[in-house]
Amino acid sequence: MLETERLLLDIPSEAHLTAIFKVHADPSTQQFNPDGPATHIEQFRKRYQTWIAHHDTHQFGYYILIEKLIGEPFGVCGLQYAYVQGETVLNVYYRIATDNTRKGFVKEALTAIIDHVCQLTEDQYRMLVLTKKENIPSIKTAESLGLQYDKTLDNLNGEGNVFFFNR
Numbered sequence: 001m002l003e004t005e006r007l008l009l010d011i012p013s014e015a016h017l018t019a020i021f022k023v024h025a026d027p028s029t030q031q032f033n034p035d036g037p038a039t040h041i042e043q044f045r046k047r048y049q050t051w052i053a054h055h056d057t058h059q060f061g062y063y064i065l066i067e068k069l070i071g072e073p074f075g076v077c078g079l080q081y082a083y084v085q086g087e088t089v090l091n092v093y094y095r096i097a098t099d100n101t102r103k104g105f106v107k108e109a110l111t112a113i114i115d116h117v118c119q120l121t122e123d124q125y126r127m128l129v130l131t132k133k134e135n136i137p138s139i140k141t142a143e144s145l146g147l148q149y150d151k152t153l154d155n156l157n158g159e160g161n162v163f164f165f166n167r
Helices: 014-025 041-058 106-122 134-145
Strands: 007-010 060-069 073-084 087-096 126-134 161-165
Touching: 007 106, 014 041, 014 060, 014 073, 014 087, 041 073, 060 106, 073 106, 073 126, 087 106, 087 134, 106 134, 126 134, 134 161
Parallel strands: 087 126
Antiparallel strands: 007 060, 060 073, 073 087, 126 161
16 A cells, blocks of 8 residues: 555555446546446456456556545556557556546645656656547646657547657
8 A cells, every 4th residue: 555645545456346436437537438437347347356466466556546534435546557559658547536636636646656666667667648639637637747748649549549658
């Protein structure tokens, strides 16, 4: 478990599945997801189990966000290995309940997670944010983390996809 000033960043476990499913099932958190909101917890569980497996294999991945003052999970963010045009990168992912947006939680969590993962991986991988060109909040988050737009990859793996990388 990692910790920031306001957050506990917990490794995904079965105990958090229902709360995180609710975040992913909420249409307001999925408006830029081409697959739309999660509709069945058992189907979502398969994706969630890949998050657990990534932690088991690599000792990092996506973390469950828990606000210290409240003690309940309200989202997920972190880094996992991904592949873009033959390059291994660290995919930056974040999804939080809408009532917790615009409070700086994602940047606070990702700052701690990025520091942790860069130490574990000896800072040998670029980070990637993949989003839709109309997803301005996600783009602003990527930019606030120091990632920069790479127009050469526009629409790779999906119409409207844009990529942001560090370094």
